[in-house]
Amino acid sequence: MRATVLVRPKPGILDPQGEAVQSSLRHLGFAVEEARVGRVVDLELEGEDPERARAELERMCQQLLANPLIESFEISVAAE
Amino acid sequence: MRATVLVRPKPGILDPQGEAVQSSLRHLGFAVEEARVGRVVDLELEGEDPERARAELERMCQQLLANPLIESFEISVAAE
Numbered sequence: 001m002r003a004t005v006l007v008r009p010k011p012g013i014l015d016p017q018g019e020a021v022q023s024s025l026r027h028l029g030f031a032v033e034e035a036r037v038g039r040v041v042d043l044e045l046e047g048e049d050p051e052r053a054r055a056e057l058e059r060m061c062q063q064l065l066a067n068p069l070i071e072s073f074e075i076s077v078a079a080e
Numbered sequence: 081m082r083a084t085v086l087v088r089p090k091p092g093i094l095d096p097q098g099e100a101v102q103s104s105l106r107h108l109g110f111a112v113e114e115a116r117v118g119r120v121v122d123l124e125l126e127g128e129d130p131e132r133a134r135a136e137l138e139r140m141c142q143q144l145l146a147n148p149l150i151e152s153f154e155i156s157v158a159a160e
Contacts, residue, residue, distance in 0.1 A: 006120050007120075008120065008122065018121075021121060021144070021145070024144055025140055025144060028140075028143055028144060030125075030136060030139075030140055031125060031126035031127060031136075032123055032124070032125060032126075032140075033124040033125065033126060034122075034123070034124040035121060035122070035123050035124075036121070036122045037119060037120070037121050037122075038119070038120045038121075038122070039117060039118070039119060039120065040086050040087075040088065040117070040118045040119060040120045041098075041101060041115060041116070041117050041118075042088065042114075042115070042116045042117075042118070043112055043114070043115050044112070044113040044114040044115075045110075045111060045112060045113065046111035046112075046113060047111060056110060056111075059110075060105055060108075060110055060112075063108055064101070064104055064105060064108060065101070
């Protein structure tokens with residue numbers, strides 16, 4: 001079962017990588033007001049139960065994929 | 081205008097970060113067959129024309145946000 005997790009810096013949290021990207025894009029001539037950079041994690045999971053997968057993914061995020069203090073996460077499980 | 085770009089390692093391209101995530105998740109007891117890690121870039125763009133925004137984003141990806149040799153990118157522009 002395929003799943004995707006998006007991990008983003010929470011609003012208000014400093015994002016130096018995003019600032020660098022914004023600055024570089026503006027130097028290249030692009031009209032960018034803000035850029036924020038996070039991670040996308042694509043996972044192939046064993047098992048076929050989407051509800052169980054979602055619960056597992058939630059725990060993965062809490063334990064490893066995200067830092068819940070400063071990052072938010074968004075889970076999507078592929079319908080099959 | 082808000083837009084999101086997902087940048088992922090292309091299939092077949094080595095992804096050490098993904099391998100580390102997979103290995104760590106398995107050590108934590110999660111049944112993960114594969115993990116691939118990429119970046120999500122959220123952008124706030126000037127202008128209100130979604131078609132033009134998409135063309136600009138394509139150029140941003142080619143020039144800065146992605147390495148087209150080894151990464152694929154996926155652009156979505158928020159409907160407003």
